Amino acid sequence: MELQFPSIRSKVTSEEWSVRVDLAAAYRLVALFGWDDLISTHISARVPGNSSEFLINPFGLFFEEITASSLIKVNGVGEKVMDSEFPVNPAGFTIHSAVHEARPEINCVLHTHTVHGVAVSAQEDGILPISQQSGFVLTNLAYHSYEGIALKAAEKVRLAKDLGTANQMVLRNHGLLTCGATVAEAFKYMYTLNMTCQIQLLAQAAGKNLVEIPKDILSSMGQQSKEVTKGVGAAALVWPGLLRRLKRENPGYDV
Template sequence: MTVLDTQTRTTKPVGMSDAEWQARLELAACYRIFDHLGWVEMVFNHITVRVPGEDGHLLINPFGLMYDEVTASNLVKIDLDGNILSDSDWPINEAGLLIHSVIHANRPDAHCIMHTHTTAGTGVACLRGGLDPDNFYAAQLHDMVAYHNFEGVTVDPEEKPRLVANLGERNLMVLRNHGLLALGPTLPAAFSALWTLQRACEIQLAAQSSGQPLTPVTLEAAVRSTKESFQMGDRTQAGRTLFTALRRRIDRIAPDYAV
């Protein structure tokens, strides 16, 4: 089954735009990809996307569902204040809303935002030195990762300006003692960046667990690696290739996401 087959074999709800339905299909597929990769934290964490053509409207997962239960039709449409705009039997998670809504509001280029609590990502977030540049994937992220200090569970509105200021213009952030965050102009671009950061964290912890000193990556090599990985060619298209390949796998093993 091809991606095109998945996109055309279901009927969008009456009154919904084609653009929103396609965004729902892509986002629901992404939740299933996260589940497949093990990037899950029970019913917590979020991936959000803007609703195309609807300023200030987002799609988010229903709070209470596991990622393998998320479908195109049960995603919840909200505004930046968390008001539910779609017909939904499920609430949304307030802690997730704060992080995602403030970044969507202040970064017009952020079509998609992803937040995870993976073991490797949170493990690196707990290290005083943060992400170590001395592995193949971390070397591709030179000067691309921001940091935000832990202030408790993210439900206090007073944290918003500090979160936005610390993120700046970067598309990746290590939330210290907490987890990872990625954003992008498309969902596949955000996914590709997060996958690179996640792999960097996994390899860092594996290498550090040996107790042996890591072989340094030179600054010149890191700059070149980042340029070759993220700036040569079309980053969005590169992310699309990776995401589409994973979506084909989800089409085979969990096609019910498209209902």
């Protein structure tokens, strides 16, 4: 049975609705790419015009079911500010509120438990500089040690400190986290970070010596990325195509 949610488009600003549509799309794209973990993990987006509120998934829905209208709006202490029959994931609130509070320029935070991401998060050396994808990741990467399920408010300070100014993070023994100024940016970071982990595991599985990218090349990867996308940014280039794909394969997120 397909769940039906009444549209709230007329109850929010056009700016919030636009963010809701992109966020719902991101949830469904995570499912489409096989990055979801039943009802676990989460993606959040800051509410335009209100820095202390953000949108997050209804705890209990599969990512493939989420719509723009079903997203929950919460305030800075995790209270719902619009009616919803679903609860808020407490671990999700802890992780996302930590980043939103510490990084005012960040408008979207994406967290996954992908098989490849969790596997690499358990490796002592973390991300290795062995692929072009890893070169992009290593210009902007942080690590956070595992502290159990993210329920303690005290962990928020440590997580924010470990993230610093990075937009990509390996959560040790846990998974991956990315963030960006837009939903599209956070999603593109996750795509590259997860692919980096997948390539690394395949390369290691071959049992041969690995060739690492020289440090002088790694240090220029950030500038190379800007050049190859002509300053527009990869996220802005790929997001329209991802939405077209989603409309073909799992329409209905934008209601």
